[in-house]
Amino acid sequence: MKFKDYYQILGVERDASQDEIKRSYRRLARKFHPDVSEESDAEERFKEVQEAYEVLKDPEKRSAFDRFGAHWKAGQDFEAPPGWHADFGLGGGSFTDGSRFSDFFESLFGREADARSRGGSAHFRMSGEDSYARVLISVEDAYHGTTRTITLDTPESNDRGEVVTQRKALKVKIPKGVTEGQRIRLAGNGAPGYGGAPNGDLFLQVAFEPHPLYRPVGRNLYLDLPVAPWEAALGRTVPVPTLGGKVDVKIPPGSQTGQTLRLKGRGLPGDPPGDQFVVLEVVVPKATNSDARDLYERMERELQFNPREALGV
Secondary structure, eight states, rough: BBBHHHHHTTOTTTOHHHHHHHHHHHHEEEEEEEEOOOOOHHHHHHHHHHHHHHTSSSSSHHHHHHHTTTTTOSSBBOOOOTTTTGGGTTTOOOOOSOOOHHHHHHHHHHHHHHHHTTOOOOOBBBBBOOEEEEEEEOOOHHHHHHHHHHHEEEEEEEETOOEEEEEEEEEEEEEEEETTOOOEEEETOOOOBTOOOOOOOEEEEEEOOOOEEEEEEEEEEEEEEEEEHHHHHOOOEEEEOOOOOOEEEEEEOOOOTOOOEEEETTSOOSSOOOOOEEEEEOOOOOOSSHHHHHHHHHHHHOOOOOTTGGOOO
């Protein structure tokens, strides 16, 4: 008999992931299904695709196939060693169903495996593929939660069972505390199933709009806070914006640019909630008049301060 390269039939590499194998199977099964395909060899190709997927989706069968597959090319004469599949617990039993996989499959896995795989049913059912999209929200939306209406091009089945694209508006609930990169699942809004099987799901990946104040990292928020030199040097209480409203924060005496203060629980909601981190930025006033210049010159004389002392200069 001729060797069948199941990887080649599904159009995937030998190191393909299970998700890649599943996606390729679904695409080819729709393409060659006899009810919808116009290909002259659709029925035969459809059976080959089903057989290849039956092997590669099963870790045990795939491992057994890989044992020989690396040494053969599609179309070469092949004969499995007698009873080798028994070592893997794949063979044995009798088989009476007239609708079965190829002799090549049976030579590897036995007739009982064929019977279990096909179950004597010719009815084809396949769940719809999951779909993915992105939803852009503000940090405020993530803090308070909101409802958004989005418009997407979604796959639908027409009267002939063909998959076509339709424009569809969906109302989406954005939960409080959602984080950037998190997925929101809309069950049944993915690609349509076939043969009465359920639709896939739609997964919306959350992305945040750029914000003028806050930088979100997970549930934590970062805010750059400008402070005057005397506020940093002497220590003062200053107002700080948060998503929950303004709070007063004590700046420790002797604070420097880059020093970070933590406001516990002032980030995005959750269990536990995130924190808000306030990054200090000391802002030096410009010497725009003679009084300001005199003040800086007096500081220069009296403070005897060398910011480069640690550098040895």
